[in-house]
Amino acid sequence: MKFNKSIFFKTIIALTFIALVLPVFLSQEVQYVIAFMGIFSFGILHGSNDLFVIEKLNDKPKQNQFIRSLFIYLGVVLAFVVVFYVIPFIALIAFVLISGYHFGEQHFHHKISNQASALASLFYLSYGLLVLFLILYFNSQEVILIIQDMTGYLVSESLLLYLLLSSLLGSLIFYVILSKKNAALKSSALRDVLYLILFSGLFYVSDVVWSFAVYFVLWHSLPSLKDQVNSLYGEFDFKNFFKYFKKAFPYWLASIIGMGVVVWLFKDSKNFLSLVFAFIAAITFPHVFVMRKLFGRD
Numbered sequence: 622m623k624f625n626k627s628i629f630f631k632t633i634i635a636l637t638f639i640a641l642v643l644p645v646f647l648s649q650e651v652q653y654v655i656a657f658m659g660i661f662s663f664g665i666l667h668g669s670n671d672l673f674v675i676e677k678l679n680d681k682p683k684q685n686q687f688i689r690s691l692f693i694y695l696g697v698v699l700a701f702v703v704v705f706y707v708i709p710f711i712a713l714i715a716f717v718l719i720s721g722y723h724f725g726e727q728h729f730h731h732k733i734s735n736q737a738s739a740l741a742s743l744f745y746l747s748y749g750l751l752v753l754f755l756i757l758y759f760n761s762q763e764v765i766l767i768i769q770d771m772t773g774y775l776v777s778e779s780l781l782l783y784l785l786l787s788s789l790l791g792s793l794i795f796y797v798i799l800s801k802k803n804a805a806l807k808s809s810a811l812r813d814v815l816y817l818i819l820f821s822g823l824f825y826v827s828d829v830v831w832s833f834a835v836y837f838v839l840w841h842s843l844p845s846l847k848d849q850v851n852s853l854y855g856e857f858d859f860k861n862f863f864k865y866f867k868k869a870f871p872y873w874l875a876s877i878i879g880m881g882v883v884v885w886l887f888k889d890s891k892n893f894l895s896l897v898f899a900f901i902a903a904i905t906f907p908h909v910f911v912m913r914k915l916f917g918r919d
């Protein structure tokens with residue numbers, strides 16, 4: 622079965638509305654189970670085929686290219702783990718910045734013609750940070766505790782608010798400049814404002830885990846999976862998704878086992894949520910570079 626682009630996004634919007642009202646009916650435990658199932662399945666899966674994406678992007682693959690990419694990928698993950706261990710606050714800032722860029726790029730890459738321009742990068746960064754700081758600010762009490770557990774630093778609610786307002790301002794400025802040359806961006810203005818209102822409502826009524834999971838799975842991972850399947854196999858349908866899943870499965874499983882080991886090793890000294898975010902942070906870095914290469918090519 623083929624997925625038409627508009628049905629795909631209509632389904633995501635409908636699921637977001639359902640996610641907005643579900644917290645009223647579900648206990649926090651049930652919400653956690655659904656949220657982590659989403660993060661550990663589609664969320665982790667959307668990065669699990671990175672090595673094949675790199676392979677596909679290389680015009681002239683060198684000998685042993687796959688093994689080289691595997692070692693570089695693992696090296697970046699391990700380097701981030703070391704940085705996180707030694708200077709956790711700096712590592713967290715880097716993680717938030719790179720995540721902001723990555724979320725913004727996923728949301729807008731198909732509406733901007735010059736992917737390599739600095740303005741496009743600044744716009745992706747400020748829009749992604751805007752969404753992230755909406756999550757962080759509307760759930761500030763939980764977020765402050767998680768950041769303290771991860772880094773030892775106590776950030777204030779007013780800092781989260783300043784960062785939210787700065788990213789809003791940045792998004793507006795870069796949006797106005799870029800929309801002059803990108804008609805698709807200009808014509809989606811109203812839709813994008815409505816999405817932001819929908820996200821704000823969702824993040825306001827939900828806790829941090831539900832807010833993050835709904836955005837990360839529905840608005841980031843599923844569209845990214847669709848883009849990757851399109852780029853690897855030419856079309857996004859069940860058959861090609863299954864091919865993607867089969868190739869990605871060993872890496873997905875390795876990450877789930879890796880996360881299990883991290884949680885088990887540090888279970889007595891760290892909170893579960895901090896460990897999950899720290900693990901996601903480590904695998905985020907190489908993934909963001911692979912996706913940047915993919916979108917640059919599209």
Ligand SMILES: CC1=C(/C=C/C(C)=C/C=C/C(C)=C/C=C/C=C(C)/C=C/C=C(C)/C=C/C2=C(C)CCCC2(C)C)C(C)(C)CCC1
Binds near residue numbers: 833
């Ligand atoms: C291939 C490969 C592999 C795999 C990989 C993977 C699986 C990947 C994935 C990837 C991914 C899966 C990515 C993701 C991304 C994500 C993101 C980007 C996120 C972000 C987030 C944030 C930023 C957060 C924030 C916060 C909150 C929300 C609350 C609290 C506080 C904080 C701040 C933490 C391995 C390693 C096995 C091996 C080698 C090869």
